[in-house]
Amino acid sequence: MSETPEVPAVAGASGGRRTRSPAGTVRLAEVAAIAGVSEATVSRVLNRKYGVSASTREQVERALQQIGYERPVKGEIVLILVPGLKTPVFAAMVTAIESELTPHGLRAFVCPVVPGSVIERDYIEPMLDAGIAAAVFLSASNTLRNADPMARQLLEGRGIPYVSVNGGFPEGATPVVSTDDWRAAELAVSHLYDLGHRRIGMCAGPVGNTPADRRVEGFLEAMDARGLSDAEDFVVRHHYSVDGGRHAADELLPLGVTAIVASSDDMALGAIRAATRRGLEVPKDLSVIGYDDSYLLDFTDPPLTTVRQPVESLAETSVRTLVTMIQNRGVQAGEVLIDPELRLRQSTGPAPR
Incomplete structure (x- = not known):
């Protein structure tokens, strides 16, 4: 017994043109013969299952078109x-x-x-x-x-x-x-700590945003694990944007931070803008880490260290x-x-x- 319902039939009309026939049905074997694959493969394609290469799937789809079968949009x-x-x-x-x-x-x-x-x-x-x-x-x-x-x-x-x-x-x-946003924060803090930074700030996303809240939790846990107290005083929440990062950094820099962990790459670029406007050089005077990653970050000034989402x-x-x-x-x-x-x-x- 086949794994899938039979395909609507088409019958040969004069001149070799195929048209739909309401009377019969086209079985998996017919589609498989046209496509040059097994009936099981046709069934897998129709049922959207794994284990079929893109080229084989295209062969089956072409065979279905050849016999006049049109996949319904519904459910796709x-x-x-x-x-x-x-x-x-x-x-x-x-x-x-x-x-x-x-x-x-x-x-x-x-x-x-x-x-x-x-x-x-x-x-x-x-x-x-x-x-x-x-x-x-x-x-x-x-x-x-x-x-x-x-x-x-x-x-x-x-x-x-x-x-x-x-x-x-x-x-x-x-x-x-x-x-894993907790792990992301740990990676960032660990890297900065190994570089000798102890006053590390965070440009965090807005309160009530799940990824932002998790990154803050991870940041505080990572700082606490290294004996860096009062880390809460170095967390500023703002929008996920360049302006949000700039405003957050403007609050952190007067606190004497030497490094900033940002909740997004846009926020990190905003933090760099805030630093350069104060005459600071990145990374000589301030280190900045972003979050998300993009090939475009290879072309920022300086190219941005970041935690890449998988x-x-x-x-x-x-x-x-x-x-x-x-x-x-x-x-x-x-x-x-x-x-x-x-x-x-x-x-x-x-x-x-």
Whole structure:
């Protein structure tokens, strides 16, 4: 017995043109013969399962087109709710997720949103009847404390699976895939401490943002583990932006910090701007570490040392989990933490004497 329902039939018409026939059906064997693959492979393609190369999947799709079978759009769309694509790390994550979805016959529908706003609902509500397969909350309302729950509830009410990236909903019992932000802070503090820095400040993201809160927790734990007291006095919370980093650094520099850990690369670049406006040189007078990473950081002045989010691993793990849920197979609820990586460039150096 085949693994998948039979494909709608097409019958040969005059002149060799194929047209749909409501009377019969095309079996897996016919599609497999045209594509030059096994029936099991055809079944895997139709059911969006792993184990089929991109080229083989294309062969099967072409065979389906040849017999006149058109894949319905319904059930192929995956919404990606993301706070815009101007930030390089979000653009990279969306691209990586799209790349992982494609081999499964799934198509990404990118939804730029203000996290936690009604815009999330405005995207989800009209798409529900289109038969979306799933959704990904990518640093959207899943990262905010006390966010409007309507977007999540709309999906749950229709039984549509979703995965959260970089923070989960406290009320939700679905999988979460995140960068280990506590580990990220430890990597940054450890690097600066080894360079001789003892007065280390932090330009942190806004209060109530899950990744920002976690990075602050990790920063305080890392400082405490090294006997550096009163670290709370060297944490300034602001927006994830160049201006946010500049304003935060303007508060930290008068405190005599010799190094700054930033919650994003934009904030780190803002901190460097604040330092240079005061006549300080980076890294001679002040070391700065960012967070996220992008190839563009090789071209900043100076090139920015940063903690890199594992974009490819986040995308692969998220999509693998999502496809399993789409196939109505069980997944383990809870959060998977993926280790970040310290990328050394030229914005950090020995502590000034």
